[in-house]
Amino acid sequence: MDLQHWLGRATHAIQDWSATFGPYEPHPSLQVEEGRFAAAFEEFTGRLKDNYPFFHPHYAGQMLKPPHPAAVVGYLTAMLINPNNHALDGGPATAAMEREAVAQLAAMFGYDTHLGHLTTSGTIANLEALFVARELHPGRGIAHSADAHYTHGRMCHVLDMTSHPVRTDSQGRMDLEALEDVLRTDQVGTVVLTTGTTGLGAVDPVHEVVPLAERYGVRVHVDAAYGGFFTLLAGAGAGADTDTGAGTGTGTEAPVDLPPEPWRAIAQADSIVVDPHKHGLQPYGCGAVLFRDPEVGRFYLHDSPYTYFTSTDLHLGEISLECSRAGASAAALWLTFRLLPPTPDGLGRVLAAGRRAALKWAALIEASEFLELYQHPQLDIVTYFPALDPATLTAVDAASARILADGMSGPDPVFLSTLRAGREEFTARHPKITADTDGARILRSVLMKPESEHHIEHLHHRLESLARPA
Numbered sequence: 001m002d003l004q005h006w007l008g009r010a011t012h013a014i015q016d017w018s019a020t021f022g023p024y025e026p027h028p029s030l031q032v033e034e035g036r037f038a039a040a041f042e043e044f045t046g047r048l049k050d051n052y053p054f055f056h057p058h059y060a061g062q063m064l065k066p067p068h069p070a071a072v073v074g075y076l077t078a079m080l081i082n083p084n085n086h087a088l089d090g091g092p093a094t095a096a097m098e099r100e101a102v103a104q105l106a107a108m109f110g111y112d113t114h115l116g117h118l119t120t121s122g123t124i125a126n127l128e129a130l131f132v133a134r135e136l137h138p139g140r141g142i143a144h145s146a147d148a149h150y151t152h153g154r155m156c157h158v159l160d161m162t163s164h165p166v167r168t169d170s171q172g173r174m175d176l177e178a179l180e181d182v183l184r185t186d187q188v189g190t191v192v193l194t195t196g197t198t199g200l201g202a203v204d205p206v207h208e209v210v211p212l213a214e215r216y217g218v219r220v221h222v223d224a225a226y227g228g229f230f231t232l233l234a235g236a237g238a239g240a241d242t243d244t245g246a247g248t249g250t251g252t253e254a255p256v257d258l259p260p261e262p263w264r265a266i267a268q269a270d271s272i273v274v275d276p277h278k279h280g281l282q283p284y285g286c287g288a289v290l291f292r293d294p295e296v297g298r299f300y301l302h303d304s305p306y307t308y309f310t311s312t313d314l315h316l317g318e319i320s321l322e323c324s325r326a327g328a329s330a331a332a333l334w335l336t337f338r339l340l341p342p343t344p345d346g347l348g349r350v351l352a353a354g355r356r357a358a359l360k361w362a363a364l365i366e367a368s369e370f371l372e373l374y375q376h377p378q379l380d381i382v383t384y385f386p387a388l389d390p391a392t393l394t395a396v397d398a399a400s401a402r403i404l405a406d407g408m409s410g411p412d413p414v415f416l417s418t419l420r421a422g423r424e425e426f427t428a429r430h431p432k433i434t435a436d437t438d439g440a441r442i443l444r445s446v447l448m449k450p451e452s453e454h455h456i457e458h459l460h461h462r463l464e465s466l467a468r469p470a
């Protein structure tokens with residue numbers, strides 16, 4: 001896809017459409033002289049160089065990568081019109097695209113009914129899910145794993161609900177016994193499960209919690225902001241195609257080894273959050289919330305004096321806490337899904353490559369004398385630390401910080417991130433460590449670009465040389 005060509009086509013397409021309404025003069029107050037614009041643009045592009053190379057396979061740090069060119073073209077083209085998906089009158093075309101893209105997300109998770117919409121982020125999507133949780137179980141709180149995204153504790157505060165953090169096991173997944181202890185107190189209305197924690201990519205046992213929640217009369221919300229699209233590798237949802245070996249994309253690639261049970265059970269959750277701006281190839285500003293029971297729309301009821309309703313169809317603004325939302329976000333997602341749909345053979349192949357990269361690197365780290373795997377990756381996030389003798393938390397922390405900094409400087413840079421591991425979490429996985437302090441930073445690489453697959457040897461080689469004692 002030639003981005004320059006398609007951006008040119010985008011401006012022409014919108015100009016041609018605009019021209020059908022007749023000519024008019026742009027107001028002089030908006031006119032900017034070319035020379036001044038050139039100077040400002042020069043300064044602007046110069047300043048943008050103050051960034052890490054998120055696009056490059058040697059960037060193996062945080063959850064960051066550029067959107068797919070189809071998303072860029074979809075976004076910018078629609079942005080020239082600038083529809084607002086708050087109301088149908090704000091942009092009928094992009095409102096329809098939003099409904100279609102959201103229906104594809106619901107089908108991906110195996111929902112047979114749904115009410116849902118895009119949001120500007122996973123944070124707002126989770127806020128909406130927790131808001132509905134509160135309305136359905138007034139006076140009762142939320143249980144989430146101690147490794148869940150911090151937004152849950154924070155949004156409970158905003159919503160004046162009590163949040164109950166639940167201990168995790170030695171793989172970073174919610175501990176079932178600890179959850180049941182909390183459920184017995186009768187103070188929880190909704191359990192939040194994370195399929196793909198932000199730190200470790202750990203997948204909570206949704207299939208085991210769903211029956212437990214049912215027994216206690218408690219709802220289940222799945223925060224799949226990061227990991228949601230991995231359901232495509234687990235044979236879950238309507239898009240699954242077992243004949244071609246779901247999860248491998250084509251039959252010739254190595255299996256991606258994702259246990260299907262938690263992913264299949266997501267279809268039974270009451271609500272789901274997924275972030276297309278994380279693994280759906282979208283620019284920032286694209287989260288999504290889905291409810292299995294469309295009736296929950298009643299909690300959003302409002303009367304807007306500002307929007308004029310020219311149709312009786314459902315307005316997305318009537319089922320959203322946010323008012324103005326970029327129609328361009330829906331356009332970008334819709335166009336991307338036309339080309340790379342959320343199916344095993346579409347977007348699934350993109351995620352499978354990152355998953356294979358993580359498995360490959362984990363195997364190399366396990367065989368290394370200079371690096372140790374913190375825990376086995378459940379998705380595409382690899383966590384590791386330098387092998388030291390004597391091994392203390394203080395030494396691991398200092399060495400991880402040094403490797404992070406050294407990796408970015410010098411002629412062949414690698415970009416990593418660090419993650420803080422508490423003393424208990426660390427010793428549960430590595431009992432031989434001398435726990436001389438309350439935790440340590442370890443190294444973390446989110447391999448969310450499919451290109452990572454072909455750069456693992458290089459990354460590993462660089463990491464070994466950074467970790468090797470001088």
Ligand SMILES: *Cc1c(COP(=O)(O)O)cnc(C)c1O
Binds near residue numbers: 121122149194224227
């Ligand atoms: C990223 C993330 C969030 C927050 O989403 P934003 O889009 O960053 O607001 C919530 N939960 C999980 C599991 C996440 O990974």
